Amino acid sequence: MSLDIDPHIRHSTRHIGRSVPRREDRGPLTGRGRYVADIKIAGMLEVVLVRSIEAHARIVSIDTSEALAVEGVQAVFTAADLADVETFPDYIPYIGPVKQRPLAEDRVRYVGAPYAAVVAVDRYIAEDAAALVAAGTTYEPLPTVADLDQARAPGAPKLFDDWESNCSFDVAPHKPEVDQAFEQADHTFTETYVSQRQTGLPMETRGVVADITDGTLTVWSSTQSPHMVRSTVALMLGMPEPQVRVVHPTIGGGFGTKTHIYPEDIVVPWIARRLDRPVRWIEDRMENLVASVHAREQRHDVEVAYDDDGTIRGVRCASMLDMGSGEIFMPGTAPVFVTNACITGGYDFPNMQARTIGVVTNKTPSGAYRGFGIPEGAFVMERIIDRVARLTGTDRVELRRRMLVRPGQTPYVMHGGGRLDSGSHTESFERGLEMAQPALERTRARYAGDPDVRVGVGYSNYVEPTSPSYHLTTGHWGGGDAATVRVDPDGSVRVAAGLSAIGQGAETVAAQLAADALGVSPETVTVVLGDTERAPYGLGSWGSRGAMMLTGSVLLASERLMDKARAIAAHLLEAAEADIVLTDGAFHVAGSDQPSVSWAEVGTAAWIRYVDLPDGMEPGLETSGYFHPENLQHQLDDTGKINAAASWSNGAHIGVVSVRVSTGEVRIEDYVVVHDCGTVINPALVEGQVHGGVAQGIAGAMYEHFQYDPDTANPRFASFMDYLVPTCAEVPHMEVDHFESPAPEQPLGVKGCGEGGTVGPPAVVAGAVSDALSEWGVDLTECPVTPVAVRAAIRSAEAAGAGAGS
Numbered sequence: 001m002s003l004d005i006d007p008h009i010r011h012s013t014r015h016i017g018r019s020v021p022r023r024e025d026r027g028p029l030t031g032r033g034r035y036v037a038d039i040k041i042a043g044m045l046e047v048v049l050v051r052s053i054e055a056h057a058r059i060v061s062i063d064t065s066e067a068l069a070v071e072g073v074q075a076v077f078t079a080a081d082l083a084d085v086e087t088f089p090d091y092i093p094y095i096g097p098v099k100q101r102p103l104a105e106d107r108v109r110y111v112g113a114p115y116a117a118v119v120a121v122d123r124y125i126a127e128d129a130a131a132l133v134a135a136g137t138t139y140e141p142l143p144t145v146a147d148l149d150q151a152r153a154p155g156a157p158k159l160f161d162d163w164e165s166n167c168s169f170d171v172a173p174h175k176p177e178v179d180q181a182f183e184q185a186d187h188t189f190t191e192t193y194v195s196q197r198q199t200g201l202p203m204e205t206r207g208v209v210a211d212i213t214d215g216t217l218t219v220w221s222s223t224q225s226p227h228m229v230r231s232t233v234a235l236m237l238g239m240p241e242p243q244v245r246v247v248h249p250t251i252g253g254g255f256g257t258k259t260h261i262y263p264e265d266i267v268v269p270w271i272a273r274r275l276d277r278p279v280r281w282i283e284d285r286m287e288n289l290v291a292s293v294h295a296r297e298q299r300h301d302v303e304v305a306y307d308d309d310g311t312i313r314g315v316r317c318a319s320m321l322d323m324g325s326g327e328i329f330m331p332g333t334a335p336v337f338v339t340n341a342c343i344t345g346g347y348d349f350p351n352m353q354a355r356t357i358g359v360v361t362n363k364t365p366s367g368a369y370r371g372f373g374i375p376e377g378a379f380v381m382e383r384i385i386d387r388v389a390r391l392t393g394t395d396r397v398e399l400r401r402r403m404l405v406r407p408g409q410t411p412y413v414m415h416g417g418g419r420l421d422s423g424s425h426t427e428s429f430e431r432g433l434e435m436a437q438p439a440l441e442r443t444r445a446r447y448a449g450d451p452d453v454r455v456g457v458g459y460s461n462y463v464e465p466t467s468p469s470y471h472l473t474t475g476h477w478g479g480g481d482a483a484t485v486r487v488d489p490d491g492s493v494r495v496a497a498g499l500s501a502i503g504q505g506a507e508t509v510a511a512q513l514a515a516d517a518l519g520v521s522p523e524t525v526t527v528v529l530g531d532t533e534r535a536p537y538g539l540g541s542w543g544s545r546g547a548m549m550l551t552g553s554v555l556l557a558s559e560r561l562m563d564k565a566r567a568i569a570a571h572l573l574e575a576a577e578a579d580i581v582l583t584d585g586a587f588h589v590a591g592s593d594q595p596s597v598s599w600a601e602v603g604t605a606a607w608i609r610y611v612d613l614p615d616g617m618e619p620g621l622e623t624s625g626y627f628h629p630e631n632l633q634h635q636l637d638d639t640g641k642i643n644a645a646a647s648w649s650n651g652a653h654i655g656v657v658s659v660r661v662s663t664g665e666v667r668i669e670d671y672v673v674v675h676d677c678g679t680v681i682n683p684a685l686v687e688g689q690v691h692g693g694v695a696q697g698i699a700g701a702m703y704e705h706f707q708y709d710p711d712t713a714n715p716r717f718a719s720f721m722d723y724l725v726p727t728c729a730e731v732p733h734m735e736v737d738h739f740e741s742p743a744p745e746q747p748l749g750v751k752g753c754g755e756g757g758t759v760g761p762p763a764v765v766a767g768a769v770s771d772a773l774s775e776w777g778v779d780l781t782e783c784p785v786t787p788v789a790v791r792a793a794i795r796s797a798e799a800a801g802a803g804a805g806s
Contacts, residue, residue, distance in 0.1 A: 004747075004748060005516050005517060005555070005748075006517070006559060006562055008562075008566070008580065008581045009516070009518070009519045009562070009581070009582045010519070010584070011516065011519060011583075011584060014516055015512040015522055016512055016513065016516050016679075016681050016748065017679075017680060017682075017683075018512075018682070018683075019683050019685075020512050020522055020682055021508075021684075022685070023508050023522075023527075024505065024506075024507045027250060028250060033250035033252075034249045035204055035222070035249055035250050035251070036207030036208065036209055036221065036222045036249060036282065037204075037207055038249070039220050039249065039280065041209070041278040043277055044278040044279065044280055045074055045120065045121060045271075045275070045277050045278070045279045046119070046120055046121070046122055046125075046126045046279070046280055047126065047267075047271060047279050047280065047281040048117070048118045048120075048123065048127050048129070048130040048281070049114040049116070049117055049263075049264065049267075049281065049291075050115060050116035050118060050133045050134050050137075051113060051115070051134075051287070051290070051291065052104065052108035052110070052111055052112065052113040052114075053111060053134065054108055054139050054141055055109075055111050055144045055713035055714055056108070056109055056110075056141070056143065056144045056159070056362045056713065057108055057139035057140055057141045057142050058106055058107050058139065058142060059104065059105075059115060059137065059138075059139060060138040061137070061138045062115070062133065062136065062137050062138075063133075063136030063137070063138075064076040064078070064116070064136065065136070066132040066136060067118060067129035067130070067132040067133045067136070068129075070120075070125060070128060070129045070132070072120050072121040072122065072125040073119070073120045073126070073129045074119045074120060074121065074277075075118075075271075075275065076116060076117070076129070077116065077117045077119070077271065078103060078115065078116045079101055079103040079104060079105040079115065080105075081274075082101070082102055082103055082267070084238070085101075085102055085236050085237060085266060085270055086235060086237075086238070087099050087100060087101055087236075088101075088102075088236070088261075088329040089235070089329070089476070090475075091474060092331060092474075093475070094169055094171075095168045095169045095333050095358065096160065096163050096168040096169070096326070098325075098326045098327050098331075100327045100329060102114075102236070102263045102266040102267050102270070103117065103263065103267060107142075109159050109325035109327060109360075110324060110325045110327075110362055110363055110364050110365070110713075111713075112287070112290030112291040112364055112715075113327070114263050114264070114267070114291070116133050116137075117267055117271065118130045118133060119275065119279060123282075142157065143157035144362040144712060144713035145159070145361050145362055145713070146361060146363070146708050146709065146711070146712070147322065147361060147710065148299055148320050148322055148359055148361070150710075151166040151322075151359045151360065151361045152165075152167070152359060159325060159326075159360045159361075160360070166359050166360050167357065167359055168323060168358040168359065169357070169358045170356075170357045170358075171337075171355065171356045172356075173353065173354070173640055174353070175353045177314075177350075177351060178314040178315075178351050178352070178353040181305050182303070182314055182316075184305075185306055185307055185313040185314070186306065186307045186308050187305070187306055187307070187308070188303060188304060188305050188306070189303075189304050189306075190301070190302065190303050190304075191301075191302055191304070191383075191384075191387065192300065192301050192302070192781065193302065193379060193380045193383055193782070194298070194299050194300070194781065194782040194783070195296050195297065195376040195379060195762065195782075196297060196700070196704075196705045196706070196784055197294050197295070197322065197363070197366075197705065197706040198294065198296050198369070198699070198700050198704040198705060198706060199257060199289075199292065199294050199295055199369060199704075199706070200253070200254070200255030200256050200292075200295070200696075201255070201257075201288075201704075201725065202252055202254055202257060202258065203252045204222060204251065204252025205282065205283035205284065205285060205287070205292075206221075206222050206258065206264065206283040206288065206292060207221070207222050207280070207281060207282040207283060208221050208222075208264050208265055208268040208269075208280070208281050209268070209278065209279070209280045210268045210269040210272035210273075210278065210279055210280075211272055212272050212273055212276065216243055216244075216245060217233070217237075217239065217245070217269055217272065217273065218245045218246075218247065219244065219245070219246045219247070219265070219268075219269050220246075220248070220249055221246060221247075221265055222249075222251050222252075222254075222258055223248050223258050223259075223261075223265070223500070223540070224251075224254045224258045224259045224540045224541050225539060225541075226246040226248050226500065226530050226531065227246070227498060227532050227537050227538055227539065227540065228261065228539060228540060229246045229261055230245070230246040230532045232261045232265070232266070232329070233265065236266050244532075245531075245532055246531075246532045247530065247531045247532070248500055248501075248530040249530075251500070251502045251530075253502065253503055254500075254502040254541070254542075255370045255696070256293075256295070256369045256370050256542060257293055257367070257368065257369065258502070259367075259368045259542045260293055260328050260329060260330060260332075260368065261329045261330070262292075262328070262329075264281050264283075267281075268280075268281050285719065285720075286718055289715075289717055289718065289719070289723060290364055290715055290718075291364065293324075293328055293332060293364065293367030293368065294324060294363065294364045294366050294367070294706055295335065295366055295367060295368065295369030296335075296369060296375070296376060297322040297366065297706075298319055298320060298321050298336060298339060298373075298376045299319075299320045299322075300317055300318070300319050300320070300376070300380045301318045302315060302316065302317045302318075302384065303316040303317075304384055304388065306388045306392065307392075309392065309394070310388055310389060310402075311402075312349065312384070312388055312403070314351035314352075315349075315353070315384065316353045316355075317340065317343065317352065317380065319339050319343075319354060319355065319356055319357065319377075320336075320357045320359060321333070321335065321336035321356075321357065321358045321359065321366065322361055323359060323360050323361070323365065323366045324360070324361060324362075324363040324364045324366045325360055325361070325362065325363065325364070325365050326360045326366075327365050328365035328366075328367050330473055331474075332365055332366040332367035332368065333358050334368075334372070334472055334473040335366075335367075335369075335372050335373030335376075336356055336357075336358060336373055336376075337373070337472065338373035338377075338465070339373035339374070339376045339377040340355075340356050340416065341414070341418055342373070342374045342377050342414075342462070342465060343377035343378075343380060343381055344377075345378055345381050345382075345460075345461050345462045345463055346405055346423070346425035346428075346429075346461040346462060346463055346650050347403040347404055347405065348404065348406070348409065348412070349403060349415070350415050352415040354415075354416070361713070362713035363706075363708055363713060363715075364715075368542065370693065370754070371693075371696075371697070371758035371759055372543065374462065374463075374464065374465075374755065374758075374759045375700065375758055375760075375761075375762050378460050378462045378759050378762070379762045379763045379766065382458075382460050382461075382763035382764075382766075382767055383766060383767070385399055385403070386771075386779070387779060390774070396459065396771075397433065397459070400429065400459060400461060401426070401429070404425045404426045404429060404461060405420065405423065405425040405426070406425075407426060407427070410422050410423055413641075413643075416641055416642070417637070417639075417640075417641025417642045417643050418463070418465065418642075418643055418644070418645065418648065419631060419643040419648075420463065420648045420650075421631070421648065421744055422647075422648075422741040422744055423463070423648065423649075423650040423676060423741050424739035425652075427739060428461070428650060428651055428652040428674040428675075428739055429459075429652040431674045431737055431739070432459075432652040432653070432672050432673075432674045432737075433654065435654075435735050435737060436654040436656060436670070439656050439669065439670035439672070440457055440656050440670075442669075442670075443656050443658060446658075452660055452661050452662050453660055454658070454661060454772040454773060454775075455656065455658050455659075455772055456768040456769060456770070456771030456772025456773070456774070457654065457656050457657075457768050457771055458654070458655050458763065458764035458766065458768030458769070458771060459652070459653070459654055459763075459764065460652070460654075460759065460760035460761075460763040460764050460767075461650075461651075461652050462650065462651055462652075462653075462756065462759040463648045463649070464648065464649040464650065464651070464677075464752065464753075464755055464756040464759065465543075465648055466646065466647055466649055466677070466751045466753075466754075467479065467543065467544070467545040467549060467629055467645060467646035467746075467751075468543045468632075468644050468645040468646070469632055469633065469634045469642075469644045470539055470543075471635070472634070472642070472644060478539075478628070478634060479545075479628065480539075480626055480627055480628035480629070481497070481498045481539055481545070481552075481553050481627060482497070482536035482553050482624060482625065482626045482627070483495060483496065483497040483498070483536065483553035483554045483557050483624065483625055483627075484496045484497075484535070484557060484622060484623070484624040485514060485518075485554065485557040485558050485561050485622070485623055485624075486561075486621065486622035486623075487518070487561065487565065487599055487602070487606070487621045488603055489603045489604045489606075489608050490603065490604075491520075491524070491585075491598055491600030491601075491602075492526065493514055493515075493518055493524055493526065494526045494527075494528065495513075495525060495526070495527050495528070495554060496527075496528040496529075496534055496535040497510055497527070497528070497535055497554065498535055498536055498537055498538010498539060498540070498549075498553075499529055499538055499540065499541050499546050500529055500530045500540045501530055501541075504541065504546055504685070504689065505682065505688075506527075506529060506541060506546050507527040507529060508685065509547060509681050509685065510525070510527045511525040511527055512682060513554040513555065514527075514558060517554065517559070517562070518558055518562065518582075518599075519582040519584065519585050520585050520599065536624055536626075543755075544752025544753060544754040544755050545646075546752070547681055547750050547751070547752055547753065548646060548647065548743075548746055548747070548750050548751065551681070551746075551748050551750045552627030552747045553625045553626065553627040554625070555625070555748070556625025556626070556747075557624050558623075558625075559625070560624075560625065561623040562582075564606075564617075564621060564623070565587070565599075565602050566580045567614060568602045568605050568606060568613060568614070568621075569587035569597050571612070571614040572601065572602070572612060573587070573588070573589065573596075585598060586598055587602065602621070603621055606619060606620055606621035607621065627747075629646030629647070629746060630646070630745045631643060631646065631745055632645070632646040646746060647678065647743035647745075647746050647751045647752075649676060649677040649678065649751045649753060649756055650675075650676050650756075651673060651674060651675040651756045651759070651760065652672075652673075652760075653671070653672065653673055653759075653760025653761065653763075653764050654671075654672045654764065655668055655670070655671045655672070655760075655764040655765060656669045656670045656768065657669060657768040657769055657772060659769055659772040659773060659790060661773075661794065663787055664787030664788065664789070664794070665787050666702065666765070666769055666785060668698065668765070668768075670732060670733055670735070671694060671733065671734045671761075671764075672734075672735045673690055673694060673734060673736045673737070673757065673760070674737045674739065675690055675738055675757075676739040676741050676751075677740075677750075677751045677752060677756070678740060678741060678746070678750050678751035679740055679742050679743075679749040679751075680740055681748075681750065686738070686753050689753050689754050689756075689757060690736050690756065690757045691734060691757065692757060693755060693756060693759075694734060694757040694760070695726070695731045695757075696758050697757060697758040697761030697762065698726060698731060698732075698761045698765070699725065700784065701765040701766070701785060702726070702783075702785050703724045703725065703726045703730070703784055703786075704723060704724060704725060704726075704784065705723075705724070705784050706723065766780040766785055769785050773790070773793070773794060773797075776793075776794055776797040776798060776801070777797045778790075778793045778794060778797050780793060
């Protein structure tokens, strides 16, 4: 396919590159968005899941008699009733198989695990009956493991009896060149860096509605990947895929948590088939906190070799992921692999030896969250650089300048095989420094007279893998996507794609692409997403893949459609096909605007007036395109490396903070982002993605933290009273600038932009606060950076200084 728009198409106005207003917002903004919870079907029943109150226990018995006696209760199902349902697949051969059932059978491994489903005529009755089932459940408590150390200790209680230990995987490559670097270095140090447990928290919780009519099972799910849900439902329920339709209606945010296929996605459709009634399950917020996937909790034990001049010779990093119980499909194992693949960020640093470990604990299963392991790695690398700069007296900025991938170095192959095909790594950092300097000077001047406040600045230079392979994540699916483009008899255009609309502007982008590819206005383009019956098979929206997948598939389908349309127009104009051009929606001979034929005339000939078609041409004007990015790899090569992303965006984040020493209060005074996602299709959408990503990154850097009791593995959170979520008041002023380094092998040079904003804040905040408190020797190694953590760091540094002085 061509990597650009057909040169035969001429516009008075091109739509790619313009901030075309979002077309998907009218419904949600006017209260007319139709979410899963808004779906109402005559005779619909309500489902409530009964969830474990034990972190680890055997289920001795479940007494459902009292619940069944409640008026309005239609059924109570346990795992024994779902014996005809397949187990969730374990597609990935190198991780421990969890053999997850839709409902827990004889054992629960985290608080929130579903083990029974109550079906009633309304939600209130179902909730009351579920409480009776819970009260009628007898457990035999088992010893728990609440963190990585407990789970890895000799003789630790095992979550899965047929595993040798609680370790799901341990991939430990060895690089002799790293050993040599350590032998030759002037100094070494060891440190442990920790990213805390958090989650995506979409405004809309999960939900599933299912109904079976005329042999077709229709499932409405707030999922990011409808076709993958369809394939899994069909597999586990033993149905042909054409008899299963999955639709996602309006979605109130996904952020990765809705990429997974949860027990409810199977149980609710099974109940609909069993009772031959429509049924609905809507997750409440407490369920969302304990039953939807968590993320980010990683520990990194590092050894660093460096020289007196600040040169970092080599790094050994053992990255450990707390997987929770591991009972989720797709498995939540991939983020830590992404962490290690991206840990060196935009730096030219090949001597990285990264070991990757996954461990199960008695917590909610871990999984996907926006950023997918990249923020954790960026945090580690930037903290290492700051530490080496401090130990050697090297300027933090100059050390980064020395290390960044320079212009002319691309394509650059990273230590794990990631291929940076293009980018503006040095340029973005320099532009960020230029933008941040006035804010730094203003902040220092503002607090110059306050002896209780210190000011600091932090940095992060990162890469963002976009349009990645899904094979390493799922063990099953690949990394391409499809679109179908049709021109109807009236000349209007319909685009159907396998992507999902989750708030990122996919519908707007698809209309822009089709408009420029077919020479029409975006207003004439109808876009269909998120319906397996009406759109071609696709993998959904995740991994910053939407822009590239839509560009590739829509342009490919449009290119094929244009070939046919030009042939029809040439026949109608009695001209040579090679001479036909399209200008603002009218086909004509190059060099003469008249005579011309419109899209409506071409569409009418294709669909209705077959007599106007060239001899032998098949009627219709609808084509499809399946796009698989060039250079995207799905399996490791012989050296253990892989380029698992089609292209790589990059960026630089710089933050200025003030720290009140007496209280530990941290305030982000200004935040600068310089982002490069290749050719920008819609600048306003990219700006929104960056702002939203930074807000979520700040949430992880300073606020959100799932905490568990170390003795019982019980969650210490049940609502937003216990899980601190920032509001707009905590999101600082942001300055954003863009570079556009086109991806040379991808259509239009497009890369993704959905996750980069989340990557920088943890490293930036920790670095800035450490800089502000450098007179005490504070060097933060964990997030979140809370007032309590800041005060503890100051006290610890003071105690260490006093100890050294004595």
